[in-house]
Amino acid sequence: MTTEQPIPVIIDCDTGIDDALALLFAVRHPGLDLRAVTCVAGNTDVDGVVRNTLTVLEQAGAPAVPVARGAERPLIEAVRTARHVHGRDGMGDLGLPAPTRTAVDVDAVTLLRREILASPRPVTLIPTAPLTNIALLLRTHPEVTRNIERIVFMGGAVATGNATPVAEFNVWHDPEAAAVLLTAGVPMTMYGLDVFQQVVVPGADVARLRGSSEPGARLAGELLAHRGPATDEAEPGGGLGDAGAVCAVADPAGLSTELLPVEVALAPGPTRGQTIVDRRARPGESEIHQGGREQTMVDVALGVDVERYVKLYLAAVEGP
Incomplete structure (x- = not known):
């Protein structure tokens, strides 16, 4: 058996x-x-992101995974953090210890290129953030795409946004970078708000995690409790958020997708940062009268098996 x-x-x-x-x-x-x-x-400034990342890896008992500092601002826009959601330190102000690990001495784009090209098998790239680093990578080192199996990114929305009525935070934070991502020329899955907001860990499971004696499982419980949506449960559940995109890589059968054209609205105004997903069955008047334009086809997540991903997540985080 293999x-x-x-x-x-x-x-x-x-x-x-x-x-x-x-x-x-x-x-x-x-x-x-x-x-x-x-x-x-x-979600917070890049130095805080590095600190938080190293702390999480340490708490999780991870091996010596290289961590690199990347872009400290979007390509064009100013930094607009989400500390009102994630706390002053970006990690729910849980008072976690400072990490003893340190970042590598190369920048994020250099590390991305090195690790992608050095991998003996094609890599799956999972951006769960504004796409600035990825845009810089693709423009600086386009050769990396030959060893990328797929890009599964958390970003965008088919229906309703969160940063604006139509734009999701990661894409809205750096729309130009998201537009560059769509030029990668590799298979791509968009894990957007349409599924992101559905995967919620029940309150009883969150409480069990918070009571764990194992640091990684306990941290997961504290983080989920901080993300808890308003519910009628005595112990509110907590949304998996970005973690669902990683679940979709480990178990893609839990995600329902449709291959659809996607583009990013870049013009100033209320639609800036919107991911425009074309779900029409046939071309409309715009295409008929102006001629078709090249569009990027993306596997857009439209449905998710919530129970399946919750079980998958808990089994991994509480496993040996």
């Missing part, structure tokens, strides 16, 4: 509560081989 090799993955993140949940899962799921983590400004 055992499948783990999937080599690299996470680009802005750790963040739910990025931390994603890292915990990636470290502990036996089907994933976390080869590197790169950091970008987003």
